[in-house]
Amino acid sequence: MIAFDQVTVQYEDAAGPALRDVDLTVEEGELCLVVGHTGVGKSTLLGAVNGLVPHFTGGTLYGRVTVDGRDTADHPPRELADVVGVVGQDPIDGFVTDTVEEELAYAMEQLAISPATMRKRVEETLDLLGLAGLRHRALHELSGGQQQRVAIGSVLTAHPRVLVLDEPTSALDPTAAEEVLAAVTRLVHDLGVTVLMAEHRLERVVQYADRVIHLPGDGHARIGSPAEILRTSAIAPPIVELGRAAEWSPLPLSVRDARRAAAPLRAKLADRSPAPVRPPVPDGERARLLTARGMTVTYRGVAAVRAVDLDLHAGEVTALMGRNGSGKSSLLWALQGSGPRRAGSVRVAGETGATDPHAVPPAQARRLVGLVPQTPADLLYLESVKQELDQADAESGTEVKARALLDRLAPGIDDATHPRDLSEGQKLALVLAIQLSAAPRIVLLDEPTRGLDYRAKTALIGIVDALAAEGRAVVISTHDVEFAARAADRVVVMAEGDVVADGPTTEVIVSSPTFAPQTAKILAPLPYLTVRQVARELATAEDEGTRP
Structure with missing residues (x-):
């Protein structure tokens, strides 16, 4: 054909x-x-x-x-x-x-x-x-x-x-x-x-x-x-990486086949407790940065977000999940202040007290909450990367330079390149640098992994980890369950505008047949989320077995 x-x-x-x-x-x-x-x-x-x-x-x-x-x-x-x-x-x-x-x-x-x-x-x-x-x-x-x-x-x-x-x-x-x-x-x-x-x-x-x-x-x-x-x-997908780590042959390509091959692996790991994917944030460093109460968003009389309460803390990475049309993007835009809001309040902690980003000019709102939309190119309108970075510096009013941020996120991008000629990952990095130049303590990412390969997702996880380590609160709206398992401390699940689940990543996604990553499905009921956790425990078990 x-x-x-x-x-x-x-x-x-x-x-x-x-x-x-x-x-x-x-x-x-x-x-x-x-x-x-x-x-x-x-x-x-x-x-x-x-x-x-x-x-x-x-x-x-x-x-x-x-x-x-x-x-x-x-x-x-x-x-x-x-x-x-x-x-x-x-x-x-x-x-x-x-x-x-x-x-x-x-x-x-x-x-x-x-x-x-x-x-x-x-x-x-x-x-x-x-x-x-x-x-x-x-x-x-x-x-x-x-x-x-x-x-x-x-x-x-x-x-x-x-x-x-x-x-x-x-x-x-x-x-x-x-x-x-x-x-x-x-x-x-x-x-x-x-x-x-x-x-x-x-x-x-x-x-x-x-x-x-x-x-x-x-x-x-x-x-x-x-x-x-x-x-x-x-x-390779996680199921293949797990098969490689466990030395399975033939290599399974479906969760069903992998579960059939995984009985010996589950037995080997049964008495071991995996290290957490992300170390928990100490209580003393979990300052509340954003408080949202009664957030309600409607479009032509149809409720997209229904009286949602949400708290975001410093150093915490939250994955916002749910089916298409559940209200995730509407909630993010309402938190940022640019989106419509029928009812509710948002308070972002600052040096001069709590501020609602919806009640201040857009430039000031950017310094409170930064948002990268589903299509990052929507925020790119100038003729070169340098022009975009210079404009960001002029609008941010901070000492943080957008060029330095971009070099940290995606080094090697030429100043003369037209933003539309960048790869999806580079566009994401450029828009993230533009938003971070305003030094917001709250960073919202709407479907950031769309169009990214596994290598680029790993790099994005490194960026998210660095943002959290700086004391920012990061929220990632995503359908990518494998990414959420590796990147998030906490998962919030929405359905028809309501929050239906909110808790630690391990508890929320392992209990869901829809949102569980492949490793969790294959090794259930063991509490493993990622191949890296499995590989680490296998290496530790092998090392213990070789000790005199």
């Missing part, structure tokens, strides 16, 4: 080819997962399938790419639209209509599909992706995860033979991600659709993959079975 024949892609002014001598075939009805660190060429590989590379992106493509017998060199994207459906990383970029139902129908209108067939497919897709209750909603009113499902649905209605998905679950909560992946798998198994998917959250998708394409970073590509590729790959 998809064939790359000695394909090399070279962009102008790039140091080397994005892809080099790629030679591979993806069969009909196959789900093929593309893995690799950020910037290794995954998006280029996906873009070459429907001709976006090089017809739209520029650069030079050497070799030959064919899809269902059509050579992409001779067929631009519009001539492949009936065969290849593409969903990009940011769903908003692909929307062309105003409402959910209109967006689902748009692609079929362009392909001149009959009205009766269009209506039937729209209804099927609404049910398939759980969008029936949103059919008349405006797209801009949807949460990020809801927009992602609409974007996928707008492609599925055209019934393409090839589906290209770039980070399809990045904005989805665990349950919604499972629903989308189940729908995609059904298309593969029942309809023979060929799916090429790039995804950083491998723990969600690797069990569904027939084969894996690994891009190690030198432009080449390796293709093989998931177990074969991931056994030696530098990038």
Whole structure:
């Protein structure tokens, strides 16, 4: 169905080819997962399938790419639209209509599909992706995860033979991600659709993959079975890392298979108590920095946040979790002071007393609470990184220099680079540096791991740890349960605008089948959250066993 024949892609002014001598075939009805660190060429590989590379992106493509017998060199994207459906990383970029139902129908209108067939497919897709209750909603009113499902649905209605998905679950909560992946798998198994998917959250998708394409970073590509590729790959989900640490063979790729293999490991760890992922903050250093009472946010009469009470303490990292549309982002914006608030109060402790950020000018509010939105690029509007940093220094009114902060978060970014040309991780670092230049004691991050690979997430955890060590309170809204397990002291779970759980990370997420990380599911009822905890205890046990 998809064939790359000695394909090399070279962009102008790039140091080397994005892809080099790629030679591979993806069969009909196959789900093929593309893995690799950020910037290794995954998006280029996906873009070459429907001709976006090089017809739209520029650069030079050497070799030959064919899809269902059509050579992409001779067929631009519009001539492949009936065969290849593409969903990009940011769903908003692909929307062309105003409402959910209109967006689902748009692609079929362009392909001149009959009205009766269009209506039937729209209804099927609404049910398939759980969008029936949103059919008349405006797209801009949807949460990020809801927009992602609409974007996928707008492609599925055209019934393409090839589906290209770039980070399809990045904005989805665990349950919604499972629903989308189940729908995609059904298309593969029942309809023979060929799916090429790039995804950083491998723990969600690797069990569904027939084969894996690994891009190690030198432009080449390796293709093989998931177990074969991931056994030696530098990038792997927690379940694979656990299998490596326990020396399991064959390597399990699903929680079910891992639990079957884990009985000896559980027995070995049963009498041991793992060290906490994050050392607890001493009570004497847990000063209360923010107090929120009765926080209520409504949109057109619909409550997004319902009378929420929340306290944030110095040195504490809080993960804010919950399904899409549960009110997480609305709560963060209300705490920061920029978002709407129907009722409630916020008090941020300061040298001159407690202040409500909603009641002061925006510049002063930034010095109380800093917020990085779901899409960091929303806060970038100047022509170079230097201009953004200089503007931040001018507005912050503090002695903290944004350039020094950026060099600490993501060293090596050139001043002359346009902010829109940065990777997702670099954009996040730039916006975080801009916000931290105002020296807020409260830092709010809305879905910061979206678009980040495992290596970048580890770097972000280091940044969060440093912020907490400085005595700041950090809140991270996230659907990434593996990240929350590694980064957070505390987890707050929201549902329909209410706080339904609030407590230490171990207690909250281990008790939830939805939010538990893979290691916790595999080793339950043992209190392990991360592979690092397991590896540390195994090493300690081995060391004790070798002592005279």
